[in-house]
Structure formats: structure tokens, C-alpha cells
Amino acid sequence: MIALEAINVTKIYGTGTNAVTAVNDVSLSVRRGEFVALVGPSGSGKTTMLAMLAGLLKPTHGQIIIAEKDIGRMSESKRTKFRGQYIGFAFQANNLVPFLNAQENVELLLRLNGKLNRQSRESARNLLERLGLGERLKNRPGQLSGGQQQRVAIARALIHEPEVVLADEPTASLDTERAHQVVQTFAELIHEQNRAGIMVTHDLRMCKYTDRVIQMMDGRINRIIADRREILRLAGAADELDGHVVPVNGKPVLAGDPLADVRGI
Amino acid sequence: MSFYLALKEVWRNKGRFLLIAAVVALITTLVLFIAALAEGLASANREYIEKLNGELLVFQEGTQLSTTASRIGRQRIAELRRVPGVAAVGQVGFSTLKLVPPDGSADINVAFIGVEPGLPGEPPVYAGQQLERDRGNNVIVDEGVVARLGTKVGDTIKLKVTQGTKEEFYDLTVVGLTDRRQYFFQPAIFAPLNTWDKIRPDGNGSGANTELISNIAVVRLQDPSAQAEVAKTIEQTVKDVEVADRRTTWEALPGYAAQQSTLTTQQFFTFFIGVLVVGGFFQIQTLQKVAQIGMLKAIGLSNWTVGWSALIQIFTVNAFGVAIGAVGTLALTSNFPVTVPIMLTGTTALASVLALLAIGPLGGIVSVFVLLRIEPLRALGMAQ
């Protein structure tokens, strides 16, 4: 069942001579229980696309349908409410409320949706335990490591049983080992709980936990890799290059790079 | 949700919020002290006139309500008594002389006020008895004298008068005590008009043959609500007088208006500083929280929730500071002796506290608007 659909979506920033077409006529859909990676060089429009899918940015043209509703048509306040109900978020930074502890941060989404009760509290605790934070429930973000914070963010993104879960470079501030742990658990939970997940990432190694890789380039979809073996090959090649994996600024590093086509060189 | 976020944040950052509450408490103390000083000085100036048992005061025409310049004689008093609507008229005379404390300490300036026993102008006693005869060396003293000398009914007090170049001393018997009736910042002593006239500097001495002259006349009306009409009738039927009510009179006291407006200005500026300090504090907080607020809006918190949360927080912290400051100031001022012109009455305190409670919302308005304008897109490190 399709949870999220983008139909001929275009985003143009600015007007006249300053106009930048960040996303150009992109269509995609994600099913429930499917985890999709959104990759591509810097400036290719990944974050813009994610912002539109999240209902944070209105497309210039096209439609975004989540849970059978066109979120581009909603008023600002309706969309805000919709986000709280239907979308789970994990951001790159500033994920958590600094004055709330791990458990309270997760419960925030339950509270927001009026679903905070004994039972849901219990499931928040279970989820955090599942993410290895059983001993850290009462710690505030400042007392948690980057990886732990990111795991709290993942718990928060899932606790209110959203239709769609979105993550923007969730591993950007983590070392390799932590990054693998975090994304692996994230993928597991998305599959288990049957959510539609989209993750923007620069780290192609993380693709091995996803079911489909969508590569963007200059605001368009350049390539889609859905074959399991292809994805593993891509992630494996990235793994071999390890330290030379596409840096954050997205500039190619090696000549004869096996990932050149994915990076869009 | 708004309450939850607002109060959780305060609770988890007690130190920081306590600091700003302490600043608010100090500002509150300052504002209340100025208010108390204004009230204390005002009442030390006007107390006697404010509490007069007559609605109208009659002055000699052209003296611009100056109690020292005005002269009203027997003749006018008789005319005043005949004006319809007038219930009673009392002559009142003012002078300043020195009270000699029995323990030999420095003389005290006092308002020596001549009144007609049983007529408007004579204050009611709470101990002892009213003045009885038109002559005699009996006096009523007010709380200001009692506070300084510990005077009791039956005591003798010594007054010093400088007549020309020579000093004269008078011993008078205290027959009654009255509440605070200060006049022109001085504690008050009330004597029968004849006695007053005999003792006061530049008085008539024996005064036997001359007309008994006072400074003003105090008029009590049959119907207090007919004040304006009777005042008009008096000015029309009695020659060479002008009439004022109590408020008009005390507002015309030398320096009264200037002093009050100075203090009001000070109070306003302190209040204004409060608004700026609180506003500045919350503005800095807000600017530090931009990313966090963007994230909260992205995950589904409405502008409404975020704005309310900020207002609740500002109001709570500010109110807490005001409460501490107010309680502290009240505790402090209630222990001041009568001799210190600091007086915090219920109404002035309440008015100041209400104004101070508005400091928070006023100061916070800018930061709330900043909060409302933060875009949820910030959560993705973007802005439109």
C-alpha cells in the first residue's frame, strides 16, 4: 500500500533571473514497510525534496499525497497538525528538546497527539530500551552521546505510529560504527512497524539497510536502484573506499571511482 | 502543552530563571519604594487637610490657596455661617514653631495649628478628650509628636517661640491624642484658636481688642453632595474669599505637585528599565532557541502553542520576581517608624504590583513575535 506519493513535483526558489529550480518534475512513491534512501551530489535537491515530502515546504508545482491527503493544499496550521500526526522526523542536528530527558522527548509526540497514557508511556520506554537506552531514560540530551541522541530522535520519530518517517542525514555527526548501528535499528523498526521511511544521506554505505536507492541530480531523479544485489554492491564499494566515501561537500575524490555513476560525476 | 513546555523549561533551568526573577524582584523593590516614598511624602504634607472634618476650605481672595498668605477674620466667619447649606464653620490658623523635647535633645519643628473647639478643623482624639474651652493651655498632639516624644495624655510639653529677637517658652498640657495629622512634613499640635493666637510668632499678644484672625475657615456642609453649589454661593455672597475642596487645597501646597511628578517620573523610568531588562533577557533566550523552536514546529507544534508557552514562561518568571520583591518590600516598610516618610498603602502597592506584572508581557512581546516568525523549515537547516 502506498503511503506517500509525489506527483510531478517542482520547486523553484526565487523569481525572475534569480530563480533556481531545485527540484524539477519529480515523481516517486513509497510503500508502507519500505525504506528508501535519497542520495545524490550536493545541491541536487535532496533536502528540498525532503522538505516538501515533510510538508515543510510547498511545491511550486505538483502534488504530495500522504495518507491519501494532498498536503500541498492544506493551510499552514492544518499542515502543522498533520505533521504531528502523520510524520515522524529525525534531523541532522538540534533534534531534541534540551530541557527534556530522553523519555520526555519521546513522549512529547504522544502528548502532542493527546495519546499520553500509561500504555503509551510503557511503549515509549520499551522502544528506548530496544534502542539500547534503557539506562538513559532520565538523561537529558546534554548528557547523551551523539549516537544516543540520534537514537532518541529515532524513537521519537516512530512513537506516535506515523504514516511516514523522514530522516535528514541522521548519521552526519556519528562515527562509522555508530552510524551503522543507528541506521540498522532504524531500518528494522521501519520494517517491523510497517512505516514508509525516507532517509537523505551522503554515506552510501548506509544504503545497504534500505530497500531502494533514489539518486537525484540537478533536481531530477537520475537513477533508481531497487535490486537487492545492486544495492549491496553499491554499499560494499562504498565500504571498500571507506574514508574516501563521498565527503559532505559531495566532490568526487577518486578517479575511476566505481560509484561515479551514483554520485553523478 | 504550552504550560508543560514553559514550566518544564523553567524548572530544569532554575538557576538562570531565578537570576532574572531576582532582577525583577529588585526592580519591584525599587518601584515600590519610590511609590511608598511618594505616598509617604505626600501624606506627610497633606494629612491634616486630607482628614479635615469639613468639605470646603475658605481662603482670602487672591492668595492662591496659600494657607500662610490667607487671612480670614471674624466678620467673614459670621457671613459664612449664614450661607444656606453650611452646617458649621471653624477658623483654622497655621504656624511653625519649635517643640523642646524634655530630654534636652534638639528642638523639633512642629506645625502649631489653632482650631475652634467643637468646630470643623479640630481633629478627633483617640485618647484623652477634645479641646474644651476657647482659652486655656490645653492642646491635642498628633501621632507624629507621640512617636517622637512618647507623649501621654496629661503630659506637659514645652514650646519655643521666637518673637522678634527674644525667645519665649510656653508650657502646655496635652489633653488628647489624635492619629497622624502632619502638616507640611511636620508633626502637629492643636490649640484653641485664642491660645494659638497668643503664642504664635507675630501674633496679637494679648489679642483682647483686636479681631481674631485665622488663616482659613473650614466649612462643613449639611449635604456633602451639594459641595459645588455651596462653594459657588459662598463665593457669590461672601466678599473677598475663594473656596476650594480638600484635594484642590493640598495639591496647591508648596512643592506638592512638583515632588509628586518627580517621583512619578522616577517610578515610570524604573518600570521602563524593568521592561527593557526582562525583554532583553527573553529576547536573548529566544535567539538562542531558534533552531530548537524550528524543530518543535516541524514535528507539529503550532505557533499558538509555541507563543503561549513563551508568554506563560515570561509571565510566570516575572510574577515570581514581583511576588518576592513585593513581599520583601512590604515586610520591610511595615516596620518603619512614623518618622520615616515611607508609606505603602494597599492601593498604591496594588497599583504598582499590577503595573509590574505587566512588565513581563510588555518586555516579552518582541521575543514572542520573533518566536512566531521562526520557520519550521529551520529544522532542516533551511530558510525561505
Ligand SMILES: Nc1ncnc2c1ncn2[C@@H]1O[C@H](COP(=O)(O)OP(=O)(O)OP(=O)(O)O)[C@@H](O)[C@H]1O
Ligand atoms: N532558500 C533557497 N533559496 C534559493 N535557493 C536555494 C534555497 N535552498 C536551496 N537552494 C538551492 O536549491 C538547490 C538544491 O538545494 P538542496 O539543499 O535541496 O540540495 P541538497 O541535495 O540537499 O544538497 P546537500 O547535499 O549539500 O545538502 C541548490 O542549488 C541550492 O543552492
Ligand SMILES: [Mg+2]
Ligand atoms: Mg541537504
